[in-house]
Every structure is written in C-alpha cells, then in structure tokens.
Amino acid sequence: MDEGRSTRGVDGAAGEEHAEVRLTYRPEPADTLAGLRVRERIKRTGLVLRWVFLALWVGHWLFSTVRHGNADVVSTVLFVFVVLVLWGYPRIQAAHVQRLVGWQGEYRVTVSSAGITCANDHSTLFQQWVFFRGYRETAGHFVLISRDPNIMCLDVLPKRGAHEAGEVDRLRALLDEHTARV
C-alpha cells in the first residue's frame, strides 16, 4: 500500500501503538437491516420514492373503490402485495446479505487510530478512516457510511460484539475522534 502510511493493513502489523477496541460477533440479518435503514435515512431518495410509490397505490385503490362503489378485488390484492413488497424489500436484502456473510463464521473487528480491520477465517478487510464520511449510532449498532454519494459501502459494528465493560464507550470515543456523526 502507500509508502509512509502508518496503518495496520490486512496483515495486522501496526506501525505504532494505538488505542484500539476489538469486537467479535457473528453477523445477523438485523445488523444489515440497521445499516440499510441508516443509509435510507441519510440518502432520503429511496425513502421518498417509497412513500410516493405507496401514495400512488393508495390513490389508485381509493379512486378505483370510489368509482366502482366497492373495492375491486384485483386492485385490492395488488395493493396488499405492494405494501408487503415495500415492507419486505429491506428484509429480503438483509437475508440476501446474511447468506453472503453468514457462512464465514465469526467476525473479528479491530477499531484503532489507523482505521477499521474486519477479519474472518476467509477474508480480511482494512479501511482507513478517510474511506468513511461518518457514522450514526442506533440502539444496537454503530453504522459507518462510505463517502461516495451512493453510499455503496456500509460498515455495521454491532454493540453486542463488545465483550468488556466500557468498550462501547471507548468505541464511540474512537469514532468521534476520527470521523463525524452524520
């Protein structure tokens, strides 16, 4: 990687002593769902489109019902289906991601001044802080978002992965030190 960089890298050879927090956990669909929700709220486009789409279907169903004097069966079934799809789509995405990551077993994440290293038995990913635009904290997770406009990359750090007292607070302090709350 870049010359002169004081980073940990995928080999885990830290160039200098850093305060660090370690998390160990097995990924769950709820982790991905938390990340997707954060991304949706920050990007807003998807959220707005979803509500507009739903409003159009509600309008269509109401118009059809008023015009015919009773609820049209086809229109009602399609409306219910659309509601189910809108509700279920993020969950389907989360289940999809779970199938991709779940088989890789335990994830070991190290958050340090150098960046974030995520390793399992099959792969390792190291990201410098500059890769991220910022983070948002939810009840059970810290969600880091990449700096590209489409937020193509999400790092979800579940708080359940912290096994020592005060580690969540130390993790929050590290995140505040190196990236912004969004």
Next chain:
Amino acid sequence: MTEGLSSTTEDARVELRYELGQADWSDAFRARGRAHGLRGRLRGLAGPVFLVAVVWLLSRDALMAGFALLGGLSGLALRTRVLAGRHARVGASLGQWNVTVSDSGDGVRFGCTDMETRRGWRSLGGYVESAAGFVLLSPAPHLLVVHYLPKRAMGRDTVDRLRGTLGRHLPARGYRPPRH
C-alpha cells in the same frame, strides 16, 4: 499501469497495478451475467413479466402492457450500465488498485489508497474470463462481482499465468475462449 511477476516453487504470484473505469465494470457485469447461464437470464426476465402482468390486470389494455414490457426490458438493458457507472464513480475516488494474486492460501489481495482486502480462495466462488479481463465472483448461488482484473494491465504471458492460477483454485464459470 504496471505488472510484476514473482515465482517460487511454493508460491507463484501475479502483481498488477491499474485503474478501473466504467468500461471495465461494464465488462465485469456483462461477464457475470454469463456466469448465471440461461436459467439466470430467464430469472432476470421475471421483473418485466410481472410488471406486464400488473399493468394488464389494472388496465386491460394491450398497448399499455406493451409499453410496460418495453420499459421493463429497457430497464434491464440499462441496469448493467447504471451499475457500472456507480462502481466507476466510487472507483474514481479510490484511485489506483494494487492487486496480488497468489497461489498460496493468501488468495487475492487488492488495495487502493484508503483500503486493502485479502480474499482467501475459499471466499471466492469462481471466475469468468472475458475478452478484456477476469472477473472474480463471490460463492454460488449469488456469484456477485468481487473484483475485476483487466487484461490491459498485463502482458500475454501474465494473462496465461493468471488464468492458470485462477484455474487451479476456482471454477471457471460461463467460460468463453479469449480473443487475442
């Protein structure tokens, strides 16, 4: 764009440096489409077919259904371009990729200015070769694009060595003989 070769009895390595643009990602996603075969392509038509069915049920109008089919098929055709464009925009901010493909358990390492990834061979589900590059895929059944290795970043010898290394560790999917 440079390449490097190093070889020992235990471990043959191919090292590459390159930048990826929209044309590269387009090639990667088109090649990935071949990896899914006919069944995958038919599954991809499910969306437009469903759209046509919905429009027909609501409008009972063949012309509307025809427009919906046209719209759905156009969306499918544009999907690869949109995906490639998104990846290219992200890639542009990441800069040059440094990639090492190794015969050892290390597998593939690819990194850029802000990040570095090591993928062991078991974390990959195969590769597809196109005329312009090699596409590394995630495990089946998803076969998502993990990374793209453009042939323009390597000489013909390196292409053969890389094909050999990938072939020893990964199944070739949707194989199409390369054009030189």
